[in-house]
Amino acid sequence: MDAAGDELADRIRALLSADVEIEERRMFGTRAFLDDGRILLGARPGGILLVRVDDESGATLLTRPGVARAVMGSRTMSSGWLDVVPGVIEDDDELMFWLDVARESTGSAEATPETD
Numbered sequence: 001m002d003a004a005g006d007e008l009a010d011r012i013r014a015l016l017s018a019d020v021e022i023e024e025r026r027m028f029g030t031r032a033f034l035d036d037g038r039i040l041l042g043a044r045p046g047g048i049l050l051v052r053v054d055d056e057s058g059a060t061l062l063t064r065p066g067v068a069r070a071v072m073g074s075r076t077m078s079s080g081w082l083d084v085v086p087g088v089i090e091d092d093d094e095l096m097f098w099l100d101v102a103r104e105s106t107g108s109a110e111a112t113p114e115t116d
Contacts, residue, residue, distance in 0.1 A: 001026075001029070001031060001043070001045060002045045002046065004045070004046050004047030004086065005030075005031065005043045005044055005045045005046065005047060005048075006031075006043070007047065008043040008044075008047045008048075008049060008086070008089075009024075009031040009043035011092065011095060012033055012041055012043055012095070012099070013033075015092065015095060015096060015099060016033060016099070019035075021035055021036070022034065022035055022040070023035075023037075027039075027042070028072060029044070029045065030042035030043065030044045030050055031043045032050075035103070038052065039052045040052060040099070040102040040103060041098065041099060041102055044083070046086070047086035048083050048084065048085060048086065049083070049084040049086075049088075049089055049095070049098060050070055050081065050082070050083060050084075051081075051082045051083075051084060051098050051101065051102050052080060052081060052082075052102055052105070053080055053082060053101055053102060053105035054080060054105045055078055055079050055080045057101065057104075057105050058078070058079035058080045058081070058082055058105075059079045061082060061101065062079055062082070064088075065088065066084060066085040066087055066088035067082055067083070067084050067085075067088070068082070068083050069081065069082065069083070070082060070083045071083070080105075084098060
């Protein structure tokens, strides 16, 4: 992992710090954040955010600037795996938007306690 990926992982970790159910694992060159064994987000080299969503949501989110289907190795993934460029997630509000999208898509939003 490079410095930009490490910095993104630190930001994700800080936003998820209150959620004890989240597990962090190094997978496929990415620092992945999992809920109940399912990837929610990943910090990739270059500060690219990997986001796991359902295919229907992914198809809609692909129309947003700075969002593309994730590429892993030589394989372009389905619309359920998105890469978000660093310029889109410069502030924590934008990063939190993507975290919320991932949680809603995987159904883990229901288990997430609300915070003020």
